[in-house]
Amino acid sequence: MNPKQAQSVLKVLLFNICLLPLAWLGYKISINALGADPGKEVVHFLGEWAFYLLLASLAITPLRRITGINKLIRYRRMVGLFALFYAALHFVGYLFFLLGWQFADLIDDVVKRPYITVGFAAFFILVVLGATSTQRMMRLLGKNWQKLHRLVYLAALLSLVHLIWLTKSDYTSAAYYGGVFALLMLARVKK
Amino acid sequence: MIIKSKPSVLSSEITSESAYLNRRQFLKRTGQYALMAAAGSVLAGCTDADEKVIQTDASAIPAPGSPDWKQLLIDQRKPGPFATDEAQTPWADVTNYCNFYEFGTAKTDPAKNAGSLITDPWSVTISGEVEKPGTYNLEDILKPHALEDRIYRLRCVEAWSMVVPWVGFSLGDLLKRFNPTSRAKYVEFTTLHDPEQMPGQRSRLGSLPWPYKEGLRIDEAMHPLTVLAVGLYGKVLPNQNGAPIRLVVPWKYGFKSIKSIVGIRLLEEQPRTTWNQMAPHEYGFYANVNPDVSHPRWSQASERRLPSSLWNPERIDTRMFNGYAEEVAPLYKGMNLKMYF
Numbered sequence: 001m002n003p004k005q006a007q008s009v010l011k012v013l014l015f016n017i018c019l020l021p022l023a024w025l026g027y028k029i030s031i032n033a034l035g036a037d038p039g040k041e042v043v044h045f046l047g048e049w050a051f052y053l054l055l056a057s058l059a060i061t062p063l064r065r066i067t068g069i070n071k072l073i074r075y076r077r078m079v080g081l082f083a084l085f086y087a088a089l090h091f092v093g094y095l096f097f098l099l100g101w102q103f104a105d106l107i108d109d110v111v112k113r114p115y116i117t118v119g120f121a122a123f124f125i126l127v128v129l130g131a132t133s134t135q136r137m138m139r140l141l142g143k144n145w146q147k148l149h150r151l152v153y154l155a156a157l158l159s160l161v162h163l164i165w166l167t168k169s170d171y172t173s174a175a176y177y178g179g180v181f182a183l184l185m186l187a188r189v190k191k
Numbered sequence: 192m193i194i195k196s197k198p199s200v201l202s203s204e205i206t207s208e209s210a211y212l213n214r215r216q217f218l219k220r221t222g223q224y225a226l227m228a229a230a231g232s233v234l235a236g237c238t239d240a241d242e243k244v245i246q247t248d249a250s251a252i253p254a255p256g257s258p259d260w261k262q263l264l265i266d267q268r269k270p271g272p273f274a275t276d277e278a279q280t281p282w283a284d285v286t287n288y289c290n291f292y293e294f295g296t297a298k299t300d301p302a303k304n305a306g307s308l309i310t311d312p313w314s315v316t317i318s319g320e321v322e323k324p325g326t327y328n329l330e331d332i333l334k335p336h337a338l339e340d341r342i343y344r345l346r347c348v349e350a351w352s353m354v355v356p357w358v359g360f361s362l363g364d365l366l367k368r369f370n371p372t373s374r375a376k377y378v379e380f381t382t383l384h385d386p387e388q389m390p391g392q393r394s395r396l397g398s399l400p401w402p403y404k405e406g407l408r409i410d411e412a413m414h415p416l417t418v419l420a421v422g423l424y425g426k427v428l429p430n431q432n433g434a435p436i437r438l439v440v441p442w443k444y445g446f447k448s449i450k451s452i453v454g455i456r457l458l459e460e461q462p463r464t465t466w467n468q469m470a471p472h473e474y475g476f477y478a479n480v481n482p483d484v485s486h487p488r489w490s491q492a493s494e495r496r497l498p499s500s501l502w503n504p505e506r507i508d509t510r511m512f513n514g515y516a517e518e519v520a521p522l523y524k525g526m527n528l529k530m531y532f
Binding site for chain 1: 280296298395489495500501
């Protein structure tokens, strides 16, 4: 197997790994194991995975530096696009399962509820970054591409704020994610 | 000849105006129900009820400490004066979807972690503005009261709701036994604080101060809808639902209905309550269900009735006072409910 083939095998593997949480969710739905309020469970699960994958995509650059495996960069786009994929499902899930497609309520929520406003803003950034993630867009945007894609830090920060603001009383998980995010940012400052 | 002066009337013997009005209102309604029943109208579960404490036959009370003494008490229950014919939330959902942060913040945590809570023996301390303060065993708390079915809507502040068949008795009947003084304007309730038994109380980044406390105004506490529950679906209350004894105030958001009560204190001043203390702009002292007052982070205009199906969520309009406006709206006459939310 030449390096090129190995890379496509790894990509297919990674693609399937990123789909595992969705498969798990599908399984839980099929056996009706999501409890009394399955809509909320689904939306939370999808949101969590969007955030995990966003953090994972941010971990690739520091990981590359530490391990010296430069090829890791080739997998970053896929992880980032999967973060967008789960964020999109999270958003659609919120519209369908929690709002019941009542769009008047969506506007109300986005305008009036700060945690939804920041979540929506993070999603919007991810959409823009996803749309400009192709080779063609990279060429087209040139130097500006990297500047634009630094917005991913803001998207991660907004996602974290989204999580903190929707927490009712126990900040343990928010503290864990905040810690990971801070480490990933620190790894970029200290060269 | 010695002329003994007649003792003046004890302040505790004077019925407060609100209690008096409450009784009038209760009697009036009871009368209405009786009339309606006589007229042959369909009345979902509303039966005639007497306000006074019904003494159960002492010999019929099983010995405390015997394994199912609570179940035997529950088996003697009677239909209560309040019910609804809405579909009841199944046992599995009521007992597996709980907010009881002492056992963890996920809805399934209480069912997982509350099993080991020791609820027998159990005692409740009654203190403050009462003539007969003291710490009473649960069996002494329950003894004089006839248990009743109370099928109530439960509306959580998180915008979901259930219909729950509780087994309990009127809180007002209990309070009267300890002779509240004329200074008793509020009632404060306290949940057990025992980090060894309650893992949620060990969380370092939890922002809730323990023990959990809740409170009611005295007229709310005396209202016939307000009950202390010891059972669910005709069975002993499971630990995750607040065993052995919990409050149920159906026209208020669920967090007011405090679980696993160890303390009841009557006070002249409004007590500080847990959620209100933590986030006063989000959780008011009154916390009456009100579709017109949004929680700062979400709307309260509608609710998801549980169990909900994933593809066809049952989103229904939230009703003022959770549908109990007829019974409780007079308690808040003239009050600005947007300010006192």
